[in-house]
Amino acid sequence: MARNKFDVDEELDTPFSITHLKRLFVYIKPYKKKIILTVLIMLIASGANLIGPYLIKQAIDEEIPGKDIPGLFLLSAIYLFALIITGICMKYRIRIMSQIGQSIIQNIRKDLFTHLQSLSFSFYDSRPHGKILVRVVNYVNSLSDLLSNGLINLITDMFSLAVIIGFMLVIDVKLTLLAMLGFPVLAGIIFLIKNAQRKAWQDLSNKQSNMNAYIHESINGIKVTQAFTRESENKRIFQEVSGEYRSSWMKAVYIQFLLWPSIENISVLTVSFIYVMGISMIGDGVTVGSLIAFIGYIWMFWTPLANIGNFYNAIINAMAYLERIFEMMDEKPTVTSDPESKDLGMIKGKVEFDDVVFGYEGEDRTLKGINFKANPGDTIALVGATGSGKTTIVSLISRFYDINSGSIKIDDVDIKTVTIHSLRKQMGVMLQDPFIFSGTIMDNIRYGRLDAADEEVIAAAKAVQADPFISELKDGYQTEVNERGTRLSTGQRQLISFARALLADPKILILDEATSSIDTETELALQRGLETLLADRTSFIIAHRLSTIQNATRILFIENGRIIEEGTHQELLNQKGHYWKLHKSQHHTLEVS
Numbered sequence: 001m002a003r004n005k006f007d008v009d010e011e012l013d014t015p016f017s018i019t020h021l022k023r024l025f026v027y028i029k030p031y032k033k034k035i036i037l038t039v040l041i042m043l044i045a046s047g048a049n050l051i052g053p054y055l056i057k058q059a060i061d062e063e064i065p066g067k068d069i070p071g072l073f074l075l076s077a078i079y080l081f082a083l084i085i086t087g088i089c090m091k092y093r094i095r096i097m098s099q100i101g102q103s104i105i106q107n108i109r110k111d112l113f114t115h116l117q118s119l120s121f122s123f124y125d126s127r128p129h130g131k132i133l134v135r136v137v138n139y140v141n142s143l144s145d146l147l148s149n150g151l152i153n154l155i156t157d158m159f160s161l162a163v164i165i166g167f168m169l170v171i172d173v174k175l176t177l178l179a180m181l182g183f184p185v186l187a188g189i190i191f192l193i194k195n196a197q198r199k200a201w202q203d204l205s206n207k208q209s210n211m212n213a214y215i216h217e218s219i220n221g222i223k224v225t226q227a228f229t230r231e232s233e234n235k236r237i238f239q240e241v242s243g244e245y246r247s248s249w250m251k252a253v254y255i256q257f258l259l260w261p262s263i264e265n266i267s268v269l270t271v272s273f274i275y276v277m278g279i280s281m282i283g284d285g286v287t288v289g290s291l292i293a294f295i296g297y298i299w300m301f302w303t304p305l306a307n308i309g310n311f312y313n314a315i316i317n318a319m320a321y322l323e324r325i326f327e328m329m330d331e332k333p334t335v336t337s338d339p340e341s342k343d344l345g346m347i348k349g350k351v352e353f354d355d356v357v358f359g360y361e362g363e364d365r366t367l368k369g370i371n372f373k374a375n376p377g378d379t380i381a382l383v384g385a386t387g388s389g390k391t392t393i394v395s396l397i398s399r400f401y402d403i404n405s406g407s408i409k410i411d412d413v414d415i416k417t418v419t420i421h422s423l424r425k426q427m428g429v430m431l432q433d434p435f436i437f438s439g440t441i442m443d444n445i446r447y448g449r450l451d452a453a454d455e456e457v458i459a460a461a462k463a464v465q466a467d468p469f470i471s472e473l474k475d476g477y478q479t480e481v482n483e484r485g486t487r488l489s490t491g492q493r494q495l496i497s498f499a500r501a502l503l504a505d506p507k508i509l510i511l512d513e514a515t516s517s518i519d520t521e522t523e524l525a526l527q528r529g530l531e532t533l534l535a536d537r538t539s540f541i542i543a544h545r546l547s548t549i550q551n552a553t554r555i556l557f558i559e560n561g562r563i564i565e566e567g568t569h570q571e572l573l574n575q576k577g578h579y580w581k582l583h584k585s586q587h588h589t590l591e592v593s
């Protein structure tokens, strides 16, 4: 998968096709009845609105010359009634269509979010998270106008147009045909600007996405930015990114506004033309009343046409966003359960790597043939230099990535043949950077097992020595922590996620640098507490501090994607190889300090 950065425009994998609109209709369909009802109401409204000029014609040509005062009152009453009907219908339409529009948006957003949860790590590795966010939030929002107003407007405007043309034909066929002369000109303009408009909106969506990605990245990295006083450089980059957004916005809007003035100009020209032609035709079958009414209809004729033009604009804009939204919905998880895959069931915890080859970008560079076997209850420690492949090995046990070749078996079953859910359910994973969600400490530990009682949560916290620091907090377990746990120290976050992993009561426990930020005293107490708990679990421990893994059943020394030494602590020391050297250097450092 290609990688993307905040200042790189995302390329669309698929060109726009009408299927995107069809897919949008799938979301509109459940509201079919309400939409039909609204359309009917709007038809009544536009019918009532359109009767105006005809009533004026009637008054000028019939009632005023005949001095028919009651007749004039009647026409005025009908007009007033028509206006009231229009007002009521409009109010109803705005309310109901906003509701429908927002419901559709909510459904699209729900599907996107659900889909995002299923996507594999590789998807998140390959792009800035701000670019994902912008699709779920901003792009979906951009559909709001189209869904709330566009569709209904289109139908009612088409209807209005037909009724107006009907009235115009009833008044005068020749004038009607003359009035239509501006129509092909407008169609030509729309055709000419269509492609430029679509490209401009696509470009705008890219620049919006880039800006969002940069803001997201900057907020995440704010501490580093301030520590390295990079503020002014960041400001410069932001100005560049937001400047690009501004220019693409201006361009898109400039092209969009080519349409409106064109419609205005054509309508003014047509009206002037009809005035000239109409006046010269007065007496020749054209009355003053009918000319005034006709001009009224021509003005009305261009309004729905302009609205249809606007709808067209809205569709073009929405397409730029829709294709991005559906592109993300079509993104396939790279790691999936096979349709025939079965439930792994309760496992004992035997883990076996057989010649596992793996690379993040599909190549074979990261792991170059890993072989080992862990029996149920074993504690396997992985040590080695930074970047040697330790985290990669343990992340493959949970099948966060699929391997290129070889096999990984749990209780003699290839993990590719079981459902991902049943596999991951057996794992308690503590990642290198423990993540804390916004909520209470209790909620955060309970994340490991949602149905755990408070007492179980507290017992898990006690087992991992997290209880002392939690109890000291003013609100104890009910203390609110914010996203990523910025109110807690790194060591405290590690203890919480330790308790979370333990609460899940997994058969396989993966601890990736789980205790690196915990002080030695707490760590020793924690290890004592964990000994009994780890007893019937298979655990994988990655640690740079060798003192923490001396009791491991087996230690694997990883270098450059290979296991180059393995054995117990004592065996490896006796070998006087890499592990011994590492141990000696740590011991030396300790003695010196």
Ligand SMILES: Nc1ncnc2c1ncn2[C@@H]1O[C@H](COP(=O)(O)OP(=O)(O)OP(=O)(O)O)[C@@H](O)[C@H]1O
Pocket: 125, 360, 361, 366, 384, 385, 386, 387, 388, 389, 390, 391, 392, 393
């Ligand atoms: N998501 C990723 N995408 C691409 N390459 C990655 C990814 N994660 C890790 N790598 C690369 O894979 C190699 C092994 O990384 P890994 O995280 O497994 O090392 P490690 O031994 O756990 O290192 P450390 O001790 O620093 O945690 C490194 O060269 C790293 O650059």
